[in-house]
Amino acid sequence: MTTTFRLDAVTLQTTEGEVRYTFPSDLSVLAGPTGVGKTTLLELVKFGYGGEAEIAEVARDYVVEVRIDTTLGDSRFRLARTIDPSKRKTVRVIDLVARERLADHYTTNAEPRLSSLLLSALGLPDDMRAPSRTNVSRNTGSRISFIDIFGFLYVPQREINRDIAHSDESVREPKRKAVFELLFGLTDADTLNQRSLINELQGKIDTAEIEARNVAGFLASSNTTTQENAHSLVQEARSVEAKTKVRITELRAALDPVEDRKTSVLRDLLADTERTVADCRSQVVALQRREREYRVELQQVQDDLDRLSRISDAGHRLADIEFEVCPRCVQSLATREVPTGACRVCLQPDPAPAGTAEFDQYESKQLRDQFNEIESQLHAASSQIEETSNTEATAVRRVAELTALIESRTRERITPRLQAFADLSERLAEARSLQREMEGTLRQWDRLQDLELAARELRSERENAKAELQRLEEALEERREQIFSDLNEEYGHTISLLGVPGITSASIDSRTYLPVINGTPWRKHGPRGGGITTAAQTAYWATLLAVAQKHSWTHYPAFLLVDSPRQSVNDSEALSQALYRRLVALADTNREFSRIGVNRAKIQIIIADNSLPTAYRSDYAQVDFSIENPTVPTIRHPGPAKVKLLGS
Amino acid sequence: MNNEAAPEPNKYARTPQPDKYALLREDLAYHQARVLLLITAVSALRGHQGKLDGLTKLAKLDFLLRYPALAHLVLDDLDPNDRRLNLTRRDLAEPTSVEAPMIRYKFGPWDDRYYPMIGALVGRGLVRYARGRRGSVALVSTPAGKRLTAEMSSSNEWRIMASRSRAIADASAGLTGSNLKDLIYQRLAGLMDRPHRQVIR
Numbered sequence: 001m002t003t004t005f006r007l008d009a010v011t012l013q014t015t016e017g018e019v020r021y022t023f024p025s026d027l028s029v030l031a032g033p034t035g036v037g038k039t040t041l042l043e044l045v046k047f048g049y050g051g052e053a054e055i056a057e058v059a060r061d062y063v064v065e066v067r068i069d070t071t072l073g074d075s076r077f078r079l080a081r082t083i084d085p086s087k088r089k090t091v092r093v094i095d096l097v098a099r100e101r102l103a104d105h106y107t108t109n110a111e112p113r114l115s116s117l118l119l120s121a122l123g124l125p126d127d128m129r130a131p132s133r134t135n136v137s138r139n140t141g142s143r144i145s146f147i148d149i150f151g152f153l154y155v156p157q158r159e160i161n162r163d164i165a166h167s168d169e170s171v172r173e174p175k176r177k178a179v180f181e182l183l184f185g186l187t188d189a190d191t192l193n194q195r196s197l198i199n200e201l202q203g204k205i206d207t208a209e210i211e212a213r214n215v216a217g218f219l220a221s222s223n224t225t226t227q228e229n230a231h232s233l234v235q236e237a238r239s240v241e242a243k244t245k246v247r248i249t250e251l252r253a254a255l256d257p258v259e260d261r262k263t264s265v266l267r268d269l270l271a272d273t274e275r276t277v278a279d280c281r282s283q284v285v286a287l288q289r290r291e292r293e294y295r296v297e298l299q300q301v302q303d304d305l306d307r308l309s310r311i312s313d314a315g316h317r318l319a320d321i322e323f324e325v326c327p328r329c330v331q332s333l334a335t336r337e338v339p340t341g342a343c344r345v346c347l348q349p350d351p352a353p354a355g356t357a358e359f360d361q362y363e364s365k366q367l368r369d370q371f372n373e374i375e376s377q378l379h380a381a382s383s384q385i386e387e388t389s390n391t392e393a394t395a396v397r398r399v400a401e402l403t404a405l406i407e408s409r410t411r412e413r414i415t416p417r418l419q420a421f422a423d424l425s426e427r428l429a430e431a432r433s434l435q436r437e438m439e440g441t442l443r444q445w446d447r448l449q450d451l452e453l454a455a456r457e458l459r460s461e462r463e464n465a466k467a468e469l470q471r472l473e474e475a476l477e478e479r480r481e482q483i484f485s486d487l488n489e490e491y492g493h494t495i496s497l498l499g500v501p502g503i504t505s506a507s508i509d510s511r512t513y514l515p516v517i518n519g520t521p522w523r524k525h526g527p528r529g530g531g532i533t534t535a536a537q538t539a540y541w542a543t544l545l546a547v548a549q550k551h552s553w554t555h556y557p558a559f560l561l562v563d564s565p566r567q568s569v570n571d572s573e574a575l576s577q578a579l580y581r582r583l584v585a586l587a588d589t590n591r592e593f594s595r596i597g598v599n600r601a602k603i604q605i606i607i608a609d610n611s612l613p614t615a616y617r618s619d620y621a622q623v624d625f626s627i628e629n630p631t632v633p634t635i636r637h638p639g640p641a642k643v644k645l646l647g648s
Numbered sequence: 649m650n651n652e653a654a655p656e657p658n659k660y661a662r663t664p665q666p667d668k669y670a671l672l673r674e675d676l677a678y679h680q681a682r683v684l685l686l687i688t689a690v691s692a693l694r695g696h697q698g699k700l701d702g703l704t705k706l707a708k709l710d711f712l713l714r715y716p717a718l719a720h721l722v723l724d725d726l727d728p729n730d731r732r733l734n735l736t737r738r739d740l741a742e743p744t745s746v747e748a749p750m751i752r753y754k755f756g757p758w759d760d761r762y763y764p765m766i767g768a769l770v771g772r773g774l775v776r777y778a779r780g781r782r783g784s785v786a787l788v789s790t791p792a793g794k795r796l797t798a799e800m801s802s803s804n805e806w807r808i809m810a811s812r813s814r815a816i817a818d819a820s821a822g823l824t825g826s827n828l829k830d831l832i833y834q835r836l837a838g839l840m841d842r843p844h845r846q847v848i849r
Contacts, residue, residue: 296738303747310681311675315674318681321773321796323771326771333771
């Protein structure tokens, strides 16, 4: 079913008031000389539908808002979009059927998207993508928007004698073709999704293969152990670890009671003996100190005895030496008469010698007794030192014996086990280390396998997708053949009707969906810019509309907006008349369908043009514009000389 | 003394008190014996001009004899290891711990008993006075003094003292009493820097 697409009205909210154009007729012509603003109006229409349009200076300066009243399928909307660059992402939407204001929609990817709303109204899914069909493409393709569809409905002035729906731009090629197929039912969402999936899978396959190659290259260049070997080593290391753990547990159990009772008793004995040694040492030191003190004391007593002895000796020696002279006056005493037993100097009786001896003996005895006592104490101390030193020496020997004995027992019982324990611990550590190392290696191999597996799975998935795509395409093939048969017939017929000079044969390429003129593809056909190009293109759009109208299962919107075809056919009256004749015929088909009761979307064609063939005036609605009455009449026209034409 | 005859009554006689002065007498005898050894040793040397010149010199040399472990600090020519000094480690460790300490007087170490000592030695004919320098009194051993000194030097009691006397006499040859006093003050400042009349220990 060709889908209804009508532009019911365009309203320009200008700074000087409102301008409104309605298009109730199936064929409307906006007529007027160059510079009155026809292209400006058509670009504003595109802008109103949410597209990126060329905004003329007059519109930028004076138009505040563009409102589009449109019928899409069964829906009718009023779309209001302001010219203000900061606000133009937002479009106010009124549902004219329900008479209600909908949420504001966005011309960007923000939700809700205006594109989604309009595509939905046309009965098209809004999540379709147009993937490239080359084998090298890894892209899921860009999303098909409403404006991509609009590219098939609006033939701007700048393109009419050049390309078809941006066919010159290879980057837009996938999308142009996808839209063509979509509109003619040659593809559907499933097929497009399948293509996207294939491309996406191819991208993933490439990534996985590259990664797998890198990992494999690394493993090869780093001389990594083979997977089998690594696996075997890990198993072996695990086994060693398990066995070693058991052995360590056994050894630990055996080590615990090794400090037996006998060793414990020996250690106690050793401790006691060491204490004895320490005590003896301390006692010997104290005794030696006391011995030294006795010796000093003894020496002092001996000195005293010596002094006493000297005193006594001196007394004895001098006692018998009589004074020969007086010690006072130094006169001789030799002649002096001295009584017996008297002092020769003082003549007093000599003292009894016995007394002195007695005194001497007493003091000497005291000192000697003291000396003897100290000497006996010294002797006792010396004996004690000797005795204690002997005890100490015995204890030292005992300590050595006990230490050797304990060491021997310990060495015999513990050391070998400790060595075994150390050996086992080392083996355990080695086993664990090897496991870690090999597990790391295995992870690398696993990674490689995962990547290879992923690539295989992706390839398998891609093959499935390709098969599914082929199935889908095969299902559409019959329809495709039908469409292209009709397109070629209709296009050839139209070209023939138009009587385009120099064109002997014309068809539509089933791969590029573009015209083939005289056996030459559209892209290579030249020269461009002439009336022949415009005529061939207009015939192309008319053909598409006609064929779409013929088949009820197409989604082609029955709408065509053409900017100035007559101007581009270089005012060739015959060609121009033929062109209009064909377009009128298209519009007339609607009436015929209505007459025979076939429900078809009514075609709407809006043409902007300089001047019109007079023969067809009665068949279409015409709005005439002039310098005095431009398309934006609220704004005074500055004069033809000051107009900067869009696209020029 | 003659003990053979029985004592006759004496008009001067008093009740004898044999113990009263015995120690004092023997102590004085001890000092006389030592000083005799010193005078004999000094007066035997040419370096002292054959005499001990002056009581100052006597007192200073007697100080060195009584404190033999300090002698080498005062007399440069004396080695503490000189065998004649016969010094023990204890002597060197405690040089002021001696058997006959002296007293610090205004002009150095002195002993109040020098006058009775000299008087007794001269009275007994063991020492005689001689002319000293600048009119002072010098002392010289008499032949009896020398004989007694010789006897004492061979006895156990006095052998070391006599030996030390000779060592000190040797090392002090050429030094006057004043020289010795100055050296003692200079070398033993710590000992001399103490209150007068204090025992030097």
